[in-house]
Amino acid sequence: MNSDLSYQINYGNLGTARSVPAVDPNAPLYASEDGVVASLSNNECIFQVKRSGETHVMTFQVLQALDQSREFRSLDEHVVRILATVPGLQAQREGVSRVLEGLTRRGLLVSDREFLQRAEASVARDPAPLRAVFIRACDRPEQLAHLLGSLTDYERRFRANRRYVLLDDSTTRESANRHRDLLREFARATGCKLSYVGASESERMVAKLARAVPQAASILPHLLTRTGATARFGGGRAWNLALLLSAGARMILLDDDHRLPLRSPDDARSGFDPNPAARAHTRFHRNLENALGAGQEIEEDPFELHLDAVGRSLGALTATARYAIARESLRGLALSRLDYLRGAAPIIATQHGSYGSSRTESGLWLYQLPADQRADFTRDRDSYLRNVEAGSLWYGFAQARAATSATFTPFALDNSMMLPCANPTGRGEDALFSRVTELCHPGALMVELPVAIGHVQEIQRKRSSRTLAAHTPRFNYFVSDFVQRQLPEFNASDPARRLGLLAAHLRDIAGADDAGCLRQLRDYLAYSRADLIERLQHQFDGAQDAPVYWQADLRSIIESNGRALISSEPPRLGDWPEADNAGCIRMLREETTQLASAFEVWPALWAHAREQGDRLLDAI
Structure with a gap:
């Protein structure tokens, strides 16, 4: 177990934060590994990397920094995000930078170069004819x-x-x-x-x-x-x-x-x-x-x-x-x-x-x-x-x-x-x-x-x-x-x-009984239609400037699915002919x-x- 990350960012007032440096578009990009966390105490936790299974002990403050660095960005960009997101860190730019450098050394922040090496690590495969x-x-x-x-x-x-x-x-x-x-x-x-x-x-x-x-x-x-x-x-x-x-x-x-x-x-x-x-x-x-x-x-x-x-x-x-x-x-x-x-x-x-x-x-x-x-x-x-x-x-x-x-x-x-x-x-x-x-x-x-x-x-x-x-x-x-x-x-x-x-x-x-078969079909149709209604409603809400004919048809689709959602008709799937409940159970x-x-x-x-x-x- 690696315990070298058991340090903490101080929240004391050490003066005003320095100006944010310009982002270098050519700077290396880094993103944090995904993992599972288990608490050790009020201040420390265990972080297990999903990909490799490696475990690291760290403070919750370090874990916060790791969590705010999930997307590929430069270290300077990560620092800016952490300072703006985590309360009390506005004056801790150097401390946050040291934390990120430590995470990088331990492999918890992965560079773009390392990721590309993983993606290009070819395994010899001779294609079949x-x-x-x-x-x-x-x-x-x-x-x-x-x-x-x-x-x-x-x-x-x-x-x-x-x-x-x-x-x-x-x-x-x-x-x-x-x-x-x-x-x-x-x-x-x-x-x-x-x-x-x-x-x-x-x-x-x-x-x-x-x-x-x-x-x-x-x-x-x-x-x-x-x-x-x-x-x-x-x-x-x-x-x-x-x-x-x-x-x-x-x-x-x-x-x-x-x-x-x-x-x-x-x-x-x-x-x-x-x-x-x-x-x-x-x-x-x-x-x-x-x-x-x-x-x-x-x-x-x-x-x-x-x-x-x-x-x-x-x-x-x-x-x-x-x-x-x-x-x-x-x-x-x-x-x-x-x-x-x-x-x-x-x-x-x-x-x-x-x-x-x-x-x-x-x-x-x-x-x-x-x-x-x-x-x-x-x-x-x-x-x-x-x-x-x-x-x-x-x-x-x-x-x-x-x-x-x-x-x-x-x-x-x-x-x-x-x-x-x-x-x-x-x-x-x-x-x-x-x-x-x-x-x-x-x-x-x-x-x-x-x-x-x-x-x-x-x-x-x-x-x-x-x-x-x-x-x-x-x-x-x-x-x-x-x-x-x-x-x-x-x-x-x-x-x-x-x-x-x-x-x-x-x-x-x-193998379900009749009631169980009907429940499975009704639950599935309800899920499918409710999910569709939510997605279409999101589209409608975000496109108020769309032409009225598009809006009218979209409303009609939402309404027809809404009526079907609360309908008591037999839960028939799309391939099946018209049938009563017993017919739907039999076809399922x-x-x-x-x-x-x-x-x-x-x-x-x-x-x-x-x-x-x-x-x-x-x-x-």
């Missing part, structure tokens, strides 16, 4: 034709000769036949190796896996095929096929309504943004054509851009000039909020923005934009009425960043270590997958690059009706929020074990039990698929 580019398709031949056309241009330009796998979840024979024809045309145009996985191929794969992993036989049709109860919409079936067919390798995942090229925003810049609260940029365009032409097409191979990041460690990325963390970008950020930026952290997935149609089914997020973006959103009534449908916009970041989870479908994934399965049915499977991946691999990162992919849906969707209605989250968001807010901390390090623990908690949800039990069963058998399925390697894909 790329298995294939997987494309999810479902009854949209025209969209697939546009995507394959853009991939043809890509292959002709870069001669990458990648392998492509079409995962076809179509419900009609006409769509499936058209998809096969498009795939054959793509093969003739590019010479690439192609595989088609439709209904019959999925069923053969289910039968093969059921023989190899008998305990999964009953849940496999639900996981991988559109049959029986799983006839509902869901992108998770194709996602699960891709995860098994790429087990032990890396993969790229596209949807049929995507389009290349990747484009960067006009204000894109190199480097890495360490701010965990960085906001994406949203820009609105008059029509879809303008949105598709915005930004700059990237000159390099777009797949290699992502593959250069995924499967490596964060340190290997930030040690390069392209993704270096600038010292100045740390200013004002608390060290405790940057703990996720560890050089050894594996990059498990990469993300991108989008240009064209919004990737969301609701426009609620548009009413929570920062002031500068809100001005673009509401600049006149005609553009506002167009923008609320989110059919022609750009959404993304101007600088690379990292997060422990994400909201949208990744572009590239490192499946060399077990990634969890996705829920086969329902929307929002990407958000749930991300949250469960974070649970299975704590400390792993998803990196968002400052590029965007084209997203053009088959029709221009009417999002405003869903936006103005009461917020009713879907089942996948119910589970995602449960993982984030209600799970206890898991101690197991094995991803399979952690996934099994989640399954046990899901079975616990299903069925869906949580099915998802728990999938999580329980997934590690064995994934391990078998990894052993098969390329053979599993070649056998299709």
Whole structure:
């Protein structure tokens, strides 16, 4: 135990404080370590550093100085803050400076240089090979034709000769036949190796896996095929096929309504943004054509851009000039909020923005934009009425960043270590997958690059009706929020074990009596709506100068959610059909039990698929 910090700042009157020195913008920045405090006496305490576990004995006055130095600033700036914040210290500039110097020597104040060394401390990771580019398709031949056309241009330009796998979840024979024809045309145009996985191929794969992993036989049709109860919409079936067919390798995942090229925003810049609260940029365009032409097409191979990041460690990325963390970008950020930026952290997935149609089914997020973006959103009534449908916009970041989870479908994934399965049915499977991946691999990162992919849906969707209605989250968001807010901390390090623990908690949800099931649903809907109302009310209060049409719609959204909050109607989630209380109870039990069963058998399925390697894909 280090006890060298057991000294105290005297509060005596030693004369007037000296004038505040000018802040040197080139001076080193320092921030205090986060820790846990236990009292020893009326004057002393023990401070344990969370990151390292080291303990230090110090006076409470020193602890106050440490607490006021949480954000990266120069020592002179910290001194000024402490003098202004802690009563009685106005005349103790030299004493406060000595305290901070002592904290620096003991490593309790971390310099910007030391932090950057941590973030760049690379761990050698040899990325797994790329298995294939997987494309999810479902009854949209025209969209697939546009995507394959853009991939043809890509292959002709870069001669990458990648392998492509079409995962076809179509419900009609006409769509499936058209998809096969498009795939054959793509093969003739590019010479690439192609595989088609439709209904019959999925069923053969289910039968093969059921023989190899008998305990999964009953849940496999639900996981991988559109049959029986799983006839509902869901992108998770194709996602699960891709995860098994790429087990032990890396993969790229596209949807049929995507389009290349990747484009960067006009204000894109190199480097890495360490701010965990960085906001994406949203820009609105008059029509879809303008949105598709915005930004700059990237000159390099777009797949290699992502593959250069995924499967490596964060340190290997930030040690390069392209993704270096600038010292100045740390200013004002608390060290405790940057703990996720560890050089050894594996990059498990990469993300991108989008240009064209919004990737969301609701426009609620548009009413929570920062002031500068809100001005673009509401600049006149005609553009506002167009923008609320989110059919022609750009959404993304101007600088690379990292997060422990994400909201949208990744572009590239490192499946060399077990990634969890996705829920086969329902929307929002990407958000749930991300949250469960974070649970299975704590400390792993998803990196968002400052590029965007084209997203053009088959029709221009009417999002405003869903936006103005009461917020009713879907089942996948119910589970995602449960993982984030209600799970206890898991101690197991094995991803399979952690996934099994989640399954046990899901079975616990299903095991509640009728009153308990209703209470869980009502509590969740009340939490979701109350949280939304609070955030929107904060927006309304801070934007009194916003146009009246924006204010009127925002009030309408708040009121509709307020009415739903006090409603006695059955607590139905967004995916579910109209039902009474008994129907809601039944659907909650069925869906949580099915998802728990999938999580329980997934590690064995994934391990078998990894052993098969390329053979599993070649056998299709």
